[in-house]
Amino acid sequence: MPEAYEQENPLQPLQEITEALNSGQFVHVRRLLAKTAPCDTALLLESSPHKTRSKLWALVDPDVQGDVLEELSEDVRLSIIARMEPEHIAAATEDMDDDDLGEVLRSLPEPVYKDVIEAMDSQDRDRATTALSYQERSAGALMNTDTVTIRPDVSIDVVLRYLRLKGELPEGTDELYVVDKDNCFLGSLPLTALLTNMPDAIVREVMDEECEVIPISMDESEVAQLFERHNWISAPVVDDQAHLLGRITIDDIVDVIRESAEHSMLSLAGLDDEEDTFAPVVKSTKRRSIWLGVNLLTAMLAAFVASFFETTLGILPFLAVLNGIVPSMGGVAGSQTLTLVIRGLALGHINETNQKFLLTKELAIGALNGVLWAILIGSAIALWKWDLTIGLVIAFAMFMNLLAAGIAGAVIPLVLKRMDIDPALAGNVVLTTVTDIVGIFAFLGTATWFLI
Missing domain, CATH: 1.25.60.10 (MgtE N-terminal domain-like)
Known part of the structure; x- marks a missing residue:
């Protein structure tokens, strides 16, 4: 060791x-x-x-x-x-x-x-x-091109002698690939089959003809999902004419999975997954300032919506104390849905056939959460201020914002995905804008309607 x-x-x-x-x-x-x-x-x-x-x-x-x-x-x-x-x-x-x-x-x-x-x-x-x-x-x-190929019409003994002459196998080899004279992929011969069959057995008789192959153009995330599902150690890569081009090994897939996880985690904070932890101060500041600027624009948009209700806040200043509750609850609820949907997209769980069910489910969850927290927060505020109307106003705003948060958390990543925009990178910013605007408008708008 x-x-x-x-x-x-x-x-x-x-x-x-x-x-x-x-x-x-x-x-x-x-x-x-x-x-x-x-x-x-x-x-x-x-x-x-x-x-x-x-x-x-x-x-x-x-x-x-x-x-x-x-x-x-x-x-x-x-x-x-x-x-x-x-x-x-x-x-x-x-x-x-x-x-x-x-x-x-x-x-x-x-x-x-x-x-x-x-x-x-x-x-x-x-x-x-x-x-x-x-x-x-x-x-x-x-893929790597370090494959070991054999012909289907030779015996196991010939293959073993061939491997002894080679002296070593490429790292991570768990099977040999069987090809014809034109290098077209025919199947694989696992090392376990090579060692457990009689020397006079012919490769064609013991090889795995059902071995799955990976198209050369397949996206790396789909390749990683195949490795995860089938517990592969390696897999052959072929072109459109089934010619063997190389192989992908599990060590490369581990890197893909790790990079994907880092990307999802850091993108939610608007950071580059390849960013150097010890990068120069100016370089790091420039990168982070981009998303801080985007966040500032969304915050100003929410403030612009709130400015429509300056008169209401002037007459009823206590509303300013309560104004942050509704957007905050909506932001948390929406982030929960957003994170789950982004994870589902990354794992390939969400597709065209189940998107409608997903949206219906999140709408129902948003409605139930809205009713539950509207009753709890509305009752608490009504008892605090000793005013049932104020309790009803914040209860209605809470219900509307949690409903909107549930829908937005599911719809935003799906829409961004169709637009070829990374949902992990942009989803949180868009969601925060939606929940802030809906929360402020629902609360202050309803308060203006009923309390003035």
Whole structure:
């Protein structure tokens, strides 16, 4: 077992590297980094401020820099690559898998990308061109070409001898792919079948002809759902003519699932899922200011609606104290629905056939919540102010806003999805605008009608 995993605290080696770096023991740091797994080196880089990160990267062995780059988030990777010469980037990406090579090159600014391509040898340049020819976030962008193929008319014994001659199998191999002379996919031969069948058995007789394949253009989220449903370790990727192009392995799918989860979580706060935690202050401020500006516009819109009722607030100033209750309750109720619908869209649970049922269900939930909380809050306010009319006014406004929140929370992500806008990124802002405006208008409008 590697030394790094024998420690009681798995982060202890990283802490030791940081302490050695801070004390100027650069030779010791280089030795420690040589013993550290690329994924842990990437974690250390992502956990370090920019100045420390530059020193660490200079001490990383050039032979493993490509492995480390594969593990880094896009923002951190770009901050490091920005300080590298094109020929050094080309050398670092030399041994990368095709999917990781494509991901790294796509993240580069165009001028840098062109210089890196020119610095590559012809073989790597061809690999890069092929990897970049597939659409981003598709099965083609995820796949590797390191497949082991066999013919259907050979015996198990021949296959075993062939594998012994190869000496090793690609990482994550759980099955061999059976193809014809034109490289068309015919089926798969699981390693379990290879080891448990008689040596004289023919591949065609024992192979799995029902093996599912992944089209080259399939979206990565759909690929992840297939892996999750079928508990695959790997799966073959084919083109429209059923030619075998490569395979996707579970380690790539884990990255897709993790990135999707991070994206959903951070997008709700208006943040980029690839944002560097230790990015420069000005850069982070610019990114966050965009959504703060959007939020300001929506808040001003709600304030504009409230301005129509200045006279009412002047005559009945106590309404200003109660005015925040209704929009707040609507915002919470709408966020609950919004989050569930976004999750359903991400998991593929919501489609054209069940959207009507979903909207009906959320309408019913909004109505029931509206009745329940209208009675509770209306009664509490009536007893507090000793005025039944005020209680009825806020009860009606509460009912209307919770009803609107339930509908908006379900409809907004569906509409944004059809418009090819990320619901996780924009849904919360739109929902807050709806619940604020409906809440203010329903409460102050009803108060104006009945109390003045």
